Amino acid sequence: MDARQMREIPIADFLNVMGIHPSKQRGNVLWYSSPYRTERTPSFKVDTAKNVWFDFGIGKGGDIFDLAGEFIGSGDFLLRAAFIAKSGTCPLPIMKQAQRNEEKEAVFEDIWVRPLQDAKLLGYLKERGIDTDIAIPNCEEVRYRVHGKRYYAIGFRNDAGGMELRNRFFKGCIPPKDISLKRNGSDGCAIFEGFIDYLSAMQMGIIASDWLVLNSVSNVEKAVKVLQDYERIECYLDNDEAGRRTFQRLRNSFRDKVIDRSSLYADHKDLNDYLLFQRQV
Structure with a gap:
């Protein structure tokens, strides 16, 4: 699929696969609550005839590229x-002689935090198999501004006072x-790569010890420094090359203090994927 074909993807389909649905329809016009900012009254319009x-x-x-x-x-x-490709509507386009501009690091401004209560965020976690009684005590709701939005x-x-961020469309810190x-x-x-896997373990009731979330496998050296006094280190890492390298580093x-628990979800990419599979059985 080239860029021209990608541009012809129906915007309504693009939004639909991300779980974003219109509030009302008038002829060829669909009205949504803005999918990338908060608002009370739907003011986001899609003209399906003109796409x-x-x-x-x-x-x-x-x-669709502007969106x-x-x-x-x-x-x-x-x-x-x-x-667009990550949404699942299409594969990546084939680009010729394309050059990627340097991305400026996101600057988070006007940050405020409150207890997790937003229905869309809780709904996203519910889709990941995490119930509210697990999510609310462990997570918070963060609102912030980037590039004026x-x-x-x-x-x-x-542990350094930063915040790992996750919603349906974004993963960052x-x-x-x-x-x-x-x-x-x-x-x-118990060791996890990300907090969704930690929440999955809580949901499954398999944590009976201290726990550590790496928040990135690049933090494994920081983990080594704080794990010295433990007699048992149980790894619930992803079933991929990065997970295997991290396990080997630990x-x-x-040595034998480190236990690989990935056999629990051997046919799945990670613990959360296994949780979702179990809920479908």
């Missing part, structure tokens, strides 16, 4: 194309980046 959109709240509109740019806050064409996400605190460690006085510690430092 264009317009957001009256910000006074902007355009084609992808609003979701990710970027004017980079390849990043926008990748976002207001966004919101599920927040998970790390309000710096600084760090591990998240919870000590409960146990001689064992095994090199702590």
Whole structure:
């Protein structure tokens, strides 16, 4: 699929596969609550005949690439194309002699945090198999501004005071980046790559020890420094090359104290994928 064909993807289908549905329809016009910002009254319009959109709240509109740019806050064409492809509506386009511009690091402004209560965020976690009684005590709701636009996400605190962020469309971090460690006085510690897997373990009731979320496999050296006193280190890491390398790094430092628990979900990419599979059985 080339860029021209990608541009012809119905915007309504693009939104639908991301779980975004219209509030009302009048002829060829669909009305939505803006999918990338919060609002009370739907002011986001999609003309299905012309395959264009317009957001009256910000006074902007355009084609599917313009819409992808609003979701990710970027004017980079390849990043926008990748976002469209990631939605599942199509494969990546074949680009000739394309050059990617350097992306500026996101600057988070006007940040405020409150208990997790937004229905869309809780709904997203519900889709990942996480019930509200697990999500609310462990996560927070974070609202912030990037490039002048207001966004919101599920927040998970790390030990340096940063916040891991996640919503249906975005995965990132309000710096600084760090591990998240919870000590409960146990001689064992369960290790997870990300907080969704940690929440999955809580949902499944398989944690009976201290726990540590890496928040990125690049934080494994930080984890090594705080795991010295544990007698048992149980790894619930992803079933991919990065997960295997991380397990081996821990095994090199702590030898037989490190236990690989990935056999529990051997046919799945990670613990959350296994949780969703179990809920379908």
